[in-house]
Amino acid sequence: MTSFASFSSRFGIAVLLVALADFFFYGQPAGTTVLLFAILIAGAVVAVHPAALNSTRPWLKPAALFVALLPLAENVSPLSVAIAVVALVVFALSLSGRLRHGIARIAGQVALFLLAAPLRLIRDFFHWRRTVRRLGGRRIRLASIIVWVMPVTLGAVFLFLFGAANPVIEYWLSLIDLMKLLDLIQLARIVFWLFVIAGVWAFLRPRLPRFPRRLPPLTPPAAVAAPAATKPATTIEAVVFGKAAVLRALIVFNALFALQTGLDAAYLWGGAALPDGLSYAAYAHRGAYPLIATALLAAGFVLAALRPGSETSGDPLIRRLVYAWVAQNIVLVISSILRLDLYIGVYALTYWRIAAFVWMGLVASGLALIIVRIALGKSNEWLLSANLATLSATLYACCFINFAATIANFNVDHSLEMTGDGTPIDTEYLRSLGAAAMPALDRLYMHQFGNQTTYLADQMMIDDTIAEQKQWRAWSFRGWRLVQVLDKRGPLVLPPPTQPSQPSVPDR
Numbered sequence: 001m002t003s004f005a006s007f008s009s010r011f012g013i014a015v016l017l018v019a020l021a022d023f024f025f026y027g028q029p030a031g032t033t034v035l036l037f038a039i040l041i042a043g044a045v046v047a048v049h050p051a052a053l054n055s056t057r058p059w060l061k062p063a064a065l066f067v068a069l070l071p072l073a074e075n076v077s078p079l080s081v082a083i084a085v086v087a088l089v090v091f092a093l094s095l096s097g098r099l100r101h102g103i104a105r106i107a108g109q110v111a112l113f114l115l116a117a118p119l120r121l122i123r124d125f126f127h128w129r130r131t132v133r134r135l136g137g138r139r140i141r142l143a144s145i146i147v148w149v150m151p152v153t154l155g156a157v158f159l160f161l162f163g164a165a166n167p168v169i170e171y172w173l174s175l176i177d178l179m180k181l182l183d184l185i186q187l188a189r190i191v192f193w194l195f196v197i198a199g200v201w202a203f204l205r206p207r208l209p210r211f212p213r214r215l216p217p218l219t220p221p222a223a224v225a226a227p228a229a230t231k232p233a234t235t236i237e238a239v240v241f242g243k244a245a246v247l248r249a250l251i252v253f254n255a256l257f258a259l260q261t262g263l264d265a266a267y268l269w270g271g272a273a274l275p276d277g278l279s280y281a282a283y284a285h286r287g288a289y290p291l292i293a294t295a296l297l298a299a300g301f302v303l304a305a306l307r308p309g310s311e312t313s314g315d316p317l318i319r320r321l322v323y324a325w326v327a328q329n330i331v332l333v334i335s336s337i338l339r340l341d342l343y344i345g346v347y348a349l350t351y352w353r354i355a356a357f358v359w360m361g362l363v364a365s366g367l368a369l370i371i372v373r374i375a376l377g378k379s380n381e382w383l384l385s386a387n388l389a390t391l392s393a394t395l396y397a398c399c400f401i402n403f404a405a406t407i408a409n410f411n412v413d414h415s416l417e418m419t420g421d422g423t424p425i426d427t428e429y430l431r432s433l434g435a436a437a438m439p440a441l442d443r444l445y446m447h448q449f450g451n452q453t454t455y456l457a458d459q460m461m462i463d464d465t466i467a468e469q470k471q472w473r474a475w476s477f478r479g480w481r482l483v484q485v486l487d488k489r490g491p492l493v494l495p496p497p498t499q500p501s502q503p504s505v506p507d508r
Contacts, residue, residue: 009048010204011201013204021192022193024037025192028473029474031076032473032474045088045204049096064091068086068087071396075478083396083399092206095206098206113202117198121197243311246305246318247321257325261331261332292336299326326370333364340353345414351403354406358394370383404433404434408433411429412444417448418444427444465486466487
């Protein structure tokens with residue numbers, strides 16, 4: 001009976017959250033409502049695990065969750081939503097007592113949780129059905145119906161009386177149109193409800209999938225009688241991946257990487273003449289991404305060659321060669337960053353090029369952590385945890401950066417129109433970034449024509465942004481800051497009519 005009651009209470013909370021999600025999100029813009037809904041989910045998790053906060057520091061877990069939800073207040077984006085979901089998963093698993101120690105293990109738990117979440121409600125429903133049958137299904141089902149008769153009946157009576165006594169409640173009741181409510185039941189809306197209840201239920205019942213334990217394989221007598229059959233394979237493996245092979249590989253790899261580093265030093269930083277038909281921008285662009293792939297392969301080789309406790313990991317010469325090789329990889333990653341910077345200087349900044357900068361920085365930090373792991377004798381699990389911590393901190397910081405405004409300001413400040421040297425500004429691309437690019441475009445137009453935008457489409461985009469931020473559902477701190485800037489703009493200035501035979505003169 002306890003299992004049935006637990007299921008019923010959780011299901012009631014889930015239905016309430018679905019109703020709120022319908023009010024917040026269906027057909028509405030996403031803004032501060034995402035943060036509110038995340039807080040409500042966290043509150044529901046606490047409600048179903050009230051004893052979990054009876055610890056020496058009950059404020060610690062909610063405080064950590066609050067910090068993880070802050071990016072939603074700054075701006076609602078796929079990244080901030082993903083961070084919030086991961087934080088809620090960790091929070092739910094922690095309150096349920098299922099969270100393990102170690103960042104790598106926690107990451108694995110989060111991945112398993114997200115994979116199992118869509119089917120958690122279905123699995124629990126069938127489990128509940130089996131429990132009901134075992135305890136006497138008809139009796140429990142009848143009790144579950146009867147228990148609602150009195151509350152619903154008296155509740156309807158009280159509501160009717162309140163409606164007769166209170167004109168506000170009477171007005172609310174008059175707004176209820178059963179036929180209109182039936183019109184709201186659409187296939188898309190039902191799919192939305194199912195999606196929300198499946199996701200919410202996973203947080204209210206934080207469970208990880210259980211995998212069947214492997215049985216030890218039965219060793220046939222023939223295998224025991226002839227152990228020499230596996231010896232050649234072991235010998236070949238020892239030759240291919242042994243100490244001598246790793247030592248020679250590191251010598252060759254260091255030589256090759258030294259050659260690449262020397263070429264970069266000569267062509268990119270030393271000013272040596274490039275081959276005919278190849279520009280410095282093309283050289284920079286062609287080399288940036290392959291070098292990152294090279295660094296990743298190098299990292300994989302180092303991890304495989306210097307496994308903790310292996311013969312190669314204890315050899316001083318191999319360790320020194322690995323240090324030198326990883327250091328060269330870090331130099332190559334830095335070179336890739338400088339290559340990308342040269343390319344941006346010619347072809348301007350975009351979202352993908354910012355993402356490339358972030359990715360290259362993460363690769364460089366990962367390589368540095370490999371050196372730390374080898375020097376301190378840490379395990380691969382420690383390395384994975386350290387990289388996940390670095391990635392999490394980087395993504396969290398990215399939530400507070402307005403990349404659209406950063407791109408617009410950079411491209412305008414380094415454009416041919418503003419400096420007399422550089423890349424001609426691509427105003428269509430900047431407009432595609434949204435209203436966040438308008439302050440930068442205003443500076444460009446003021447520099448060129450002496451007034452702000454003369455495009456009606458720009459003014460419409462600004463007006464739409466201001467109007468959207470006035471809706472509490474769509475409010476965000478970043479949007480509010482942008483509106484403070486846009487509100488200070490002057491009125492739209494249309495260009496004066498000009499004669500076809502005379503050149504156009506900007507109105508100053």
